[in-house]
Amino acid sequence: MTADFILALDFGGTKHAAALLRHGDQSWCDVRRRLSPATPDATYDIETMLALARALVKGRRVAAVGVSFGGPVDFERGVVRLSHHVPGWEQFPLAARLTQALGAPVVVDNDANVAALGEHVYGAGQGARHLLFITVSTGVGGGWILNGEPWRGAEGMAGEIGHTVVVPEGPLCLCGKRGCVERLASGPYMARDARDILERDPARGGILRALVAGDLTRIDGSVLSQAAARGDPVASGMLRRGAQALGTGIGNAANLVNPERVILGGGVTHAGVRWWEDVRAATVATLLPEVHVELLPAALGDEAPLWGAIALAQHHLDGAL
């Protein structure tokens, strides 16, 4: 067994990654990444991933494959329910397809659950038996570890903190609801709302405008953070509103489930110290006095799904799932 390898595959919305680990090691033998084309589909995604995998494996014996997928997954059956970004994934039997192609047992789960497991086993979640991992990026997703194991819920959908409502009269989200956490705290939505303010009022957001040389379509979450750091009130206000919504959502989740720790990852968490302070303040304001929770930044960055996929495959080999 010790000579065997574990393969980790990460099907992302805009990029794919594959990594190979020698069983028991703490660092990759090799990692390969590939950006998705402008109009991807499921068949393309799978062929790309298999090419990455075969280039990594080079005929070595793979004991198990862990897979992170960027969308809802039926974990028990290893079937992708759909992708919100890429067509062709509807009810796709990904575990079966990959088992056939790679000749090893395959375990598939959605990216938030897998990243939560990665942070739990290898990252900022070490030592916490009960935690919520939240990614605040192009969307806001989450995954639970309860009693040291992924908690997926009755339909594999647990962890959807991004679509909990915190401002019922708030702006409309693509999900059809108003004022859910994702609508207020995710990068693209904050950028869009800032852009709207600048388009309506030419006197506002001078620092923000200068950063994109007047091309408002270039405003994204990262530009917002830079503008806020330089003192732009529109950018600061937008990040503050997002941090408050997220903190309220975290406080609500902690009152409901009482985890020890909440770990925040994703691009928006690099928005600066002030953003973290605002998230923390809103969380504490929402917690009951008897409820406590530690708020920590993720440790594994973009590699959390790959490390989680390793842990998933490892659990499978250990018979723990």
Add this chain to the structure above:
Amino acid sequence: MTADFILALDFGGTKHAAALLRHGDQSWCDVRRRLSPATPDATYDIETMLALARALVKGRRVAAVGVSFGGPVDFERGVVRLSHHVPGWEQFPLAARLTQALGAPVVVDNDANVAALGEHVYGAGQGARHLLFITVSTGVGGGWILNGEPWRGAEGMAGEIGHTVVVPEGPLCLCGKRGCVERLASGPYMARDARDILERDPARGGILRALVAGDLTRIDGSVLSQAAARGDPVASGMLRRGAQALGTGIGNAANLVNPERVILGGGVTHAGVRWWEDVRAATVATLLPEVHVELLPAALGDEAPLWGAIALAQHHLDGAL
């Protein structure tokens, strides 16, 4: 073992109850209840409960005692953290005190967790492995069953749906937050807000006024339900606002944890068909399309904590806790 008895004790905010069950039976040998005095304290509560227990037991052999307590409990240590209604309970070692007095092993948990277990084993939660029980009464509390076991969280505080925030600009709750579910959906708060409207505007709430013969201090949750059933717009509006807040909270909890079933008990759930429809509609409006949850009325009424206490003691005897 089959000749032994199990004792269930329910320390409520305003009343105490004790029940005796023959091991393996599905109905009580005997139940005793006692209302609390106007100014109770912990010592009085315990002496009252022990008197009820001794009158029930009459020298029979008790194999185990399950206890429901109306306030936060450190389950592992069997220690009451505090009561929000009765002084003297701060850090009280209730399990140890009762073990000494009754000569049997004692398991203590808070009333929402115990009621959730009662509904799970004997009531509307039968057949569901993952559920949230919510009591909507003088307060709004909740308890989880996950994988068929009570889920208490890292500090025994899980289930506090009443203090999740759903309207951040809403009215101020005693907990210090605005617009939490309890502030909008519990009986006394709805009654208070209706009373405020009637005091401010003598033209409104005619049906409600008639029901209490003009004495607005007599408006409570039950009177609101009656007035709404007779078509009073103030009462209907207040119940609708409460149902919407509760449904939003339930939808948020289901998106976060993905239970199979949510069970609603407590006085406010008798407010009528319209209230249930409103709760259901707000829940569905908040759920992600991929998330489903069954909403059911509690089956055990006031006896849920007693039946849950039996299940708790039973689990202890079976070594399952």
